[in-house]
Amino acid sequence: MVVDIISPYTVAVAQFDEAAERLGxxxxxxxxxxxxxxxxxxxxxxxxxxxxxxxxxxxxxxxNINRGPAKGGIRFSPEVSLDEVRALAMWMTWKCAVVDIPxxxxxxxxxxxxxxxxxxxLERMSRRYATEISILMGPNSDIPAPDMNTNPQVxxxxxxxxxxxxxxxxPAAITxxxxxxxxxxxxxxxxxxxxxxxxxxxxxxxxxxPESSSVVIQGFGNVGGITARLLHEMGCKVVGLSDISGGIYxxxxxxxxTAMRFSREHGSLRGMPGTEPVTNRELLExxxxxxxxxxxxxxxxxxxxxxxxxxxVVEAANGPTTNEADRILxxxxxxxxxxxxxxxxxxxxxxxxxxxxxxxxxWSETEINQRLETIMSRSFNAVLEKATNQETNMRMGAYLLxxxxxxxxxxxxxxxx
Numbered sequence: 001m002v003v004d005i006i007s008p009y010t011v012a013v014a015q016f017d018e019a020a021e022r023l024g025x026x027x028x029x030x031x032x033x034x035x036x037x038x039x040x041x042x043x044x045x046x047x048x049x050x051x052x053x054x055x056x057x058x059x060x061x062x063x064n065i066n067r068g069p070a071k072g073g074i075r076f077s078p079e080v081s082l083d084e085v086r087a088l089a090m091w092m093t094w095k096c097a098v099v100d101i102p103x104x105x106x107x108x109x110x111x112x113x114x115x116x117x118x119x120x121x122l123e124r125m126s127r128r129y130a131t132e133i134s135i136l137m138g139p140n141s142d143i144p145a146p147d148m149n150t151n152p153q154v155x156x157x158x159x160x161x162x163x164x165x166x167x168x169x170x171p172a173a174i175t176x177x178x179x180x181x182x183x184x185x186x187x188x189x190x191x192x193x194x195x196x197x198x199x200x201x202x203x204x205x206x207x208x209x210p211e212s213s214s215v216v217i218q219g220f221g222n223v224g225g226i227t228a229r230l231l232h233e234m235g236c237k238v239v240g241l242s243d244i245s246g247g248i249y250x251x252x253x254x255x256x257x258t259a260m261r262f263s264r265e266h267g268s269l270r271g272m273p274g275t276e277p278v279t280n281r282e283l284l285e286x287x288x289x290x291x292x293x294x295x296x297x298x299x300x301x302x303x304x305x306x307x308x309x310x311x312x313v314v315e316a317a318n319g320p321t322t323n324e325a326d327r328i329l330x331x332x333x334x335x336x337x338x339x340x341x342x343x344x345x346x347x348x349x350x351x352x353x354x355x356x357x358x359x360x361x362x363w364s365e366t367e368i369n370q371r372l373e374t375i376m377s378r379s380f381n382a383v384l385e386k387a388t389n390q391e392t393n394m395r396m397g398a399y400l401l402x403x404x405x406x407x408x409x410x411x412x413x414x415x416x417x
Contacts, residue, residue: 008084009090016033022396023407036086046125058108067103071142073088073176074129089107092105092106103351110129115149126154127157144175145347152176175350176350186352188226191222192224194345195223216283216310225263240278241259247269289310293315302322308334311335315342340398344379383397
């Protein structure tokens, strides 16, 4: 079977174009908001443990900074491409706007396989990449954060590298750091906790109760795993899970603490007792009430959208649904909580971390979680209201809200000089 390769940036631009059309934006404004502001490509050498020197390619794209400094994660993956980073940067612009925090959108990445690198090689590569993009970085200009295959330790190396260039510590230049060097309480769980808040709100809107709702989650990393735990604690029955090795299914429910322990001990979910194996493709089509894609882009396409059995899809991943799949799912009456709303918990707590670092005053985890719930609940209600008033779906409601906010800021600032 030939699988269509769908460009993430093509998807992102098409989503923007539809919102721009509905909002009646001028062609000039569309031209400004469609194009990334800056694209930096860096090629840099890293000395490996065996003494060889390997060249790596990295990217940092700033999509729009009219509402504040650029904000967005760094991913390490063999699949990283400029096209992907452009799309993710654009989505970050809308994501920050939809939850109304004062950031613009950015994203970065390095083409590499971090699983094949030693700790020393990973540190040298992280520091060299940070050096290469430091011409853009800064607490008032561009603030990176963790993303796929990066973590608080990588952020610590990058913050330290940037600080060495400045001659003093600049904790607010990076978010997602360890607590000991200016990180925030609640940051590790933030994206998943945001997913939980909007899932609960969507269930309430649809008249669903946690105790009678079954959930399938694609992805069992930081976001998928913690989302599974939080929904399990809420009373939902998680019937399907997957990680890079494939999926597992039990219609009677999977005990999430046991699954997390099994995954830690065996390195994957595959072979967990009391479950049957399913492929990632089969997982998306399992009978369930709620489907949460928490892995990669383009998982729900025109080829499988008609077979999705969930009433509610919550996009914990970035761009998991293609435009064709979106139309099919909406046509089938499936409610979709879009990525730019559903997974905005991470950048929201990154914003809290940045604020705390700038003022050198830190909040408790309880305060962080309360502030996060307030922002995510308020944003869900605003998107639902916009979608209802405009007689459209949640994704378009989120885009109409976000794009109008960025367009307003752009209009007010004007064009320099």
